[in-house]
Amino acid sequence: MSALVLRQGLLVGPSTTQVGDLLVVDGVIAEVASHxxxxxxxxxxxxxxxxxxxxxxxxxxxxxEPGREEAETIESGARAGAVGGFTALVAMPNTEPALDNVAxxxxxxxxxxxxxxxxxxxxxxxxxxxxEHLAPMAEMAALGVRLFTDDGIGxxxxxxxxxxxxxxxxxxxxxxxxxxxxxxxGGGSMNESLLSGRLGLTGRPALAEEIMVMRDLExxxxxxxxxxxxxxxxxxxxxxxxxxxxxxxxxxxxxxxxHFTLDEDSCETFDPMFKVHPPLRPRSDxxxxxxxxxxxLVDAVATDHAPHAPELKDLPFDEAPAGMLGLEHVAALTFExxxxxxxxxxxxxxxxxxGPARVAQLRHADGxxxxxxxxxxxxxxxxxxxxxxxxxxxxxxxxxxxxxRSANTPYHGRELTGRVRSTVARGRLIVDQGTxx
Amino acid sequence: xxxxxRGRSLLTLNDLxxxxxxxxxxxxxxxxxxxRRAIKKVPALKGxxxxxxxxxxxxxxxxxxxxxxxxxxxxxxxLAVASSSMKKGESLRDTIxxxxxxxxxxxxxxxxxxxxxxxxxxxxxxxxVINAGDGQHQHPTQGLLDAFTIRQVLAERQGCTGAExxxxxxxxxxxxxxxxxxxxxxxxxxxxxxxxLGAEVRVAGPGTLMPIDxxxxxxxxxxxxxxxxxWADVVGLLRLQKxxxxxxxxxxxxxxxxxxxxxxxxAQRLREGALIMHPGPMNRGVxxxxxxxxxxxxxxxxxxxxGVPIRMxxxxxxxxxxxxxxxx
Numbered sequence: 001m002s003a004l005v006l007r008q009g010l011l012v013g014p015s016t017t018q019v020g021d022l023l024v025v026d027g028v029i030a031e032v033a034s035h036x037x038x039x040x041x042x043x044x045x046x047x048x049x050x051x052x053x054x055x056x057x058x059x060x061x062x063x064x065e066p067g068r069e070e071a072e073t074i075e076s077g078a079r080a081g082a083v084g085g086f087t088a089l090v091a092m093p094n095t096e097p098a099l100d101n102v103a104x105x106x107x108x109x110x111x112x113x114x115x116x117x118x119x120x121x122x123x124x125x126x127x128x129x130x131x132e133h134l135a136p137m138a139e140m141a142a143l144g145v146r147l148f149t150d151d152g153i154g155x156x157x158x159x160x161x162x163x164x165x166x167x168x169x170x171x172x173x174x175x176x177x178x179x180x181x182x183x184x185x186g187g188g189s190m191n192e193s194l195l196s197g198r199l200g201l202t203g204r205p206a207l208a209e210e211i212m213v214m215r216d217l218e219x220x221x222x223x224x225x226x227x228x229x230x231x232x233x234x235x236x237x238x239x240x241x242x243x244x245x246x247x248x249x250x251x252x253x254x255x256x257x258x259h260f261t262l263d264e265d266s267c268e269t270f271d272p273m274f275k276v277h278p279p280l281r282p283r284s285d286x287x288x289x290x291x292x293x294x295x296x297l298v299d300a301v302a303t304d305h306a307p308h309a310p311e312l313k314d315l316p317f318d319e320a321p322a323g324m325l326g327l328e329h330v331a332a333l334t335f336e337x338x339x340x341x342x343x344x345x346x347x348x349x350x351x352x353x354x355g356p357a358r359v360a361q362l363r364h365a366d367g368x369x370x371x372x373x374x375x376x377x378x379x380x381x382x383x384x385x386x387x388x389x390x391x392x393x394x395x396x397x398x399x400x401x402x403x404x405r406s407a408n409t410p411y412h413g414r415e416l417t418g419r420v421r422s423t424v425a426r427g428r429l430i431v432d433q434g435t436x437x
Numbered sequence: 438x439x440x441x442x443r444g445r446s447l448l449t450l451n452d453l454x455x456x457x458x459x460x461x462x463x464x465x466x467x468x469x470x471x472x473r474r475a476i477k478k479v480p481a482l483k484g485x486x487x488x489x490x491x492x493x494x495x496x497x498x499x500x501x502x503x504x505x506x507x508x509x510x511x512x513x514x515x516l517a518v519a520s521s522s523m524k525k526g527e528s529l530r531d532t533i534x535x536x537x538x539x540x541x542x543x544x545x546x547x548x549x550x551x552x553x554x555x556x557x558x559x560x561x562x563x564x565x566v567i568n569a570g571d572g573q574h575q576h577p578t579q580g581l582l583d584a585f586t587i588r589q590v591l592a593e594r595q596g597c598t599g600a601e602x603x604x605x606x607x608x609x610x611x612x613x614x615x616x617x618x619x620x621x622x623x624x625x626x627x628x629x630x631x632x633x634l635g636a637e638v639r640v641a642g643p644g645t646l647m648p649i650d651x652x653x654x655x656x657x658x659x660x661x662x663x664x665x666x667x668w669a670d671v672v673g674l675l676r677l678q679k680x681x682x683x684x685x686x687x688x689x690x691x692x693x694x695x696x697x698x699x700x701x702x703x704a705q706r707l708r709e710g711a712l713i714m715h716p717g718p719m720n721r722g723v724x725x726x727x728x729x730x731x732x733x734x735x736x737x738x739x740x741x742x743x744g745v746p747i748r749m750x751x752x753x754x755x756x757x758x759x760x761x762x763x764x765x
Binding site: 192193194195196197198199200201202203269270271311312314315316317318319 | 451528529530531548549550551552553555556559560571572573574575619622625648649650651652653
């Protein structure tokens with residue numbers, strides 16, 4: 001028998017909170033009470049003053065393996081996730097080659113199973129992510145794949161997307177779209193705005209995102225299939241999806257930490273660290289995203305963790321690849337966006353754990369084989385995927401000490417409040433005092 | 438605002454004050470004389486090393502900069518890297534580090550990517566970086582030499598030297614810039630220079646070639662190009678890249694000539710004494726009628742000629758100069 005007790009944390013259930021102890025025995029939550037008698041030989045974690053909640057779930061992680069192992073591997077990405085408080089990651093399929101068949105999906109799942117946390121896979125919607133021919137979604141779904149996306153690029157052809165939705169619907173899976181019309185985005189490298197004009201950088205207009213959101217909402221209306229919108233970055237996009245959801249369409253959406261913490265002004269330095277797709281938007285959009293998060297309109301915060309080898313971020317802005325790291329600081333950034341000391345812990349765990357677990361079907365109730373038991377309610381009998389978050393900890397992001405193989409964080413030197421103290425994944429303490437065990 | 442480029446890099450004209458620009462123009466004027474001597478050389482940068490790094494092909498700007506550096510007695514390291522750094526397989530950072538390791542005081546850089554000069558400045562903060570054109574962003578020495586040319590010609594007409602006039606000849610001067618404003622680093626630098634010096638600037642061009650942030654620029658957009666020609670003291674034409682005239686931005690080159698070319702009939706409407714400028718290379722028959730380009734009003738060769746003294750002035754002030762706010 002192995003036992004672990006989290007002592008005197010604020011236990012954040014879906015609707016209630018209480019200060020108390022949480023006992024894990026053999027990987028399962030065994031007891032939750034204001035005080036638990038510790039079995040002999042149990043490991044103790046001091047959680048006083050901290051929040052204890054379900055382990056964080058990232059439904060948008062670029063683990064780069066296979067193909068770009070110099071930037072990240074499944075193993076290094078899992079370590080980065082662990083210190084970030086994650087117990088489950090969904091690996092994005094834009095690897096080289098793309099995760100568009102069972103052999104590759106099985107490879108990633110098998111590699112993921114050897115890491116400290118759960119790694120699920122998002123499969124490609126189309127073969128090679130080229131947007132031309134459907135990938136074998138049914139075969140991949142049989143391996144437990146529940147999310148499909150061509151992320152990095154959206155499915156540009158509306159007829160192809162319609163067919164993909166029609167095909168996916170009876171499989172019980174969700175299609176996730178990177179919404180940007182590439183014709184309209186026109187090879188741009190930052191948000192189209194007054195600033196892009198001054199800097200002489202070709203812009204990616206907000207409309208490139210919004211027009212694809214509009215298109216896909218209509219395709220959802222037509223087909224009735226479920227759809228998740230990846231990293232929405234503008235006030236308008238959010239309003240569109242929110243309105244559709246109120247109408248009853250089966251849609252959900254996520255926001256990425258860089259979009260609710262950084263604005264386009266960062267691009268003024270021409271530092272490719274700030275290049276990302278969709279691009280950083282004006283402050284008004286940043287504020288709208290934060291307001292939506294606080295109001296409970298957002299289904300999930302998802303990192304879009306996108307490691308890149310250093311030489312690629314030393315290229316000129318327009319030549320450099322898009323994307324930035326996210327796993328290791330998203331908890332603090334979300335805490336900050338939710339108002340820091342005003343932050344509602346329920347909202348925090350809804351955005352970082354329960355919401356994303358629902359979208360990716362990784363909860364116990366989703367019955368998804370080995371990859372379940374995330375985003376739980378701290379109930380007895382649940383798999384112990386837990387995080388201890390210290391809302392008072394002050395720390396400074398240092399790109400030299402990241403677990404990720406890459407260092408392309410735009411937050412280097414930024415002082416943050418709130419830090420993951422401990423992570424318990426699959427019943428095992430994998431991070432304590434902020435350090436990987 | 439930067440009040441002098443002494444001891445500093447020159448990356449953009451957007452943050453240069455009027456004084457800083459006038460200082461460059463006045464310094465350039467003293468170098469014009471050097472270029473007329475039999476022995477065209479001064480020892481101002483003797484022992485200094487200037488690297489010329491052109492990632493994008495350019496004959497005239499490169500020759501102009503290298504001539505300027507040599508006339509100041511600098512040693513010139515010339516590297517032609519007319520391919521993208523990606524294709525070359527080496528990052529911009531490594532390329533610049535390699536050159537820096539040779540021991541240089543300044544790097545003159547042309548690159549197809551906006552912001553590349555600024556990035557290089559970050560990689561080698563101890564080196565003076567002179568932006569010789571970065572993507573669609575800035576071409577500071579072009580802006581300065583265009584301003585210099587205007588001042589020179591107008592001062593000659595008044596029988597005085599440009600330096601005696603300071604910036605006074607730009608007060609209320611009507612400048613019309615025509616063409617592909619959106620993709621033009623020349624337009625951005627020209628406008629920054631003219632406006633800082635006191636001119637009134639208007640722009641004209643097809644809707645697809647206007648920058649999307651034009652409302653934020655310190656210029657007015659002309660509705661009627663033909664009327665604006667009668668208003669202008671200076672008409673600055675921009676090169677229309679041929680690929681923009683294939684239906685992507687403009688239906689055809691002929692249609693561009695029809696709407697915005699400085700044709701012979703349009704040239705007849707110019708004010709007496711108006712100047713016609715073009716940064717080159719010209720597409721005769723597209724943005725400018727061939728006969729118009731050869732009118733005395735066209736000071737296009739003057740612009741080319743003035744490239745050398747302006748670049749001498751920029752190199753001299755930047756590399757030999759020291760002052761408040763100088764680069765470390």
